[in-house]
Amino acid sequence: EPEVTQTPSHQVTQMGQEVILRCVPISNHLYFYWYRQILGQKVEFLVSFYNNEISEKSEIFDDQFSVERPDGSNFTLKIRSTKLEDSAMYFCASSIQGARSNQPQHFGDGTRLSIL
């Protein structure tokens, strides 16, 4: 069964540094998402992306965050200047169709980001 793959599985970065988290969505999917889960808390929506532009973003997704689909297969999340509170598990998800489409989102195994 096709999977969403995320790299790296664990990223350790100094505060203030830039970090890029990478995702390869399922190949025929068109809708892409990032979520995050701070340790011990619930999974929170960050951003959705379709047709090379952001569809929706949460209040968490401020100017320090950006997303990109640089080629036909990768979907990246960049944090420009990391803060301690950015430490979390970041999940990428993809879906073949968008809202109210009867198609679920499929999640990757996540990237654990640790900011020192």
Add this chain to the structure above:
Amino acid sequence: AQSVTQPDIHITVSEGASLELRCNYSYGATPYLFWYVQSPGQGLQLLLKYFSGDTLVQGIKGFEAEFKRSQSSFNLRKPSVHWSDAAEYFCAVEGDTDKLIFGTGTRLQVFP
């Protein structure tokens, strides 16, 4: 605003016992509802989903869930729990847009 409540933070059951995990949602129209499972250090795996139709939905690993509009609930059940079911379970709702709103999760512990 859409929201999901999972009242039970932690549940412990014996292997072979039945299981019910509670989920209540808030959404004005017919919600799209999901249960995901997260094993330690792993990602989110879709157990089952409800979009419309039959209110009792079957999922993977022997799980089922029942949508009850009158109670705004979507409880997850399994008749006989296995030790491998120990994990964190998340209920989620999709509302007007395609972002998922998750509950806080229920951690399931299974004793032999």
